[in-house]
Amino acid sequence: MRYFVELSYNGKAYHGWQIQPNAITVQEVVEKALSTLLGVPISIMGAGRTDAGVHATQLFAHFDTDVVFDTPKLIYKLNSFLPTDIAIRDIFKVKADVHARFHALSRAYVYRVAIEKNVFNVDHCFYVKHALDVDKMNAAAKILFEYKDFQCFSKTHTDVKTYNCDIMQAEWLVKNGELHFVIKANRFLRNMVRAIVGTMINIGLGKVEVESLHTIIASKNRSEAGFSVPAHGLYLTDIEYPKDIKL
Incomplete structure (x- = not known):
């Protein structure tokens, strides 16, 4: 039987999602918790x-098991067993061939930029002390819809078959002393969102002209784009799937 697990996490203490040999990751911690509570080895994707x-x-992962369990009780036990920076929100059955990664229709991220100094969000926002021109940043965001190939924002030496992404949403919103960059696409390249945000901050600071974004994207050269903003301001917020994946 295949299950989807919906979870959220604060990534500060983790070396990303995916299991790595010499660093603690979210995937490793969740796999160990599931394996312990279900009494069999569990691998999640x-x-x-x-x-x-x-x-x-919001992040979804799938796992397979023939172990019969009470879903509310397992969710309760997982949340008791897991550290406080990982929370299980739901577990549900899906069709046997549904894949958490490959069946996702879209993913959405939010990057939080603090425009007012706030000692309580230093681990959750990137603080920019100089004034930003949000109108110019939103004008730059609209340019993204004109392109598919975003190699200029991809981490170099990344093994991918294509640099094409379909942007569905890209905009800057002002919220309670913060700027939130919301971006949604069918897929993202490694480091893509953080490189886009860094480039747009340079535009907002007046270091780069809005129309220069056309040249940057056309160059397909990472060195032409802006700096990569710190990881702690980035949130994966939403993943969409076909409506018929559940059993």
Whole structure:
């Protein structure tokens, strides 16, 4: 039987989602908890691979098991067993061929930029002390819809078959002393969101002209784009699937 698990986590203490040989990751911690509570080895496959320090308010992963369990009790036990920075929100049955990563229709991220100094969000936002021109940043965000190939924002030496992504949403919102960059696409390249945000901050600071974004994207060269903003301001917030995946 295949199950989806919906979870959220604060990524500060973790070296990303995916299991790595010499660092603690969210996947490793969740797998150990499931294996312990179900009494059999459990492997999980996540919908994405968040980098070290990146957070998730919603991430789905799938696992297979023939062990029969009471879902509410397992969720309760998992949340008691897991550290306080990982929370299980739901577990539900899905069709046997549904894959958490490959069947996702879209993913959405939010990057939080603090424009007012706040000592209580230093681990959750990237603070920019200089004034930002949000209108210019939103004008730049609209340019993203004109393109598919975003190699210029991808981490170099990344093994991917294509750099094409379909952008569905990209905008800057002002919220309680913060700027939130909301972006939704069918897929993302490694480091893509953080590189886009860094480039747009440079535009907002007046260091780069809005129209220069066309040249940057066309260059397909990471060195032409802006700096990569810190991981702690980035949140995976939403993953969409076809409506018929559940049993």
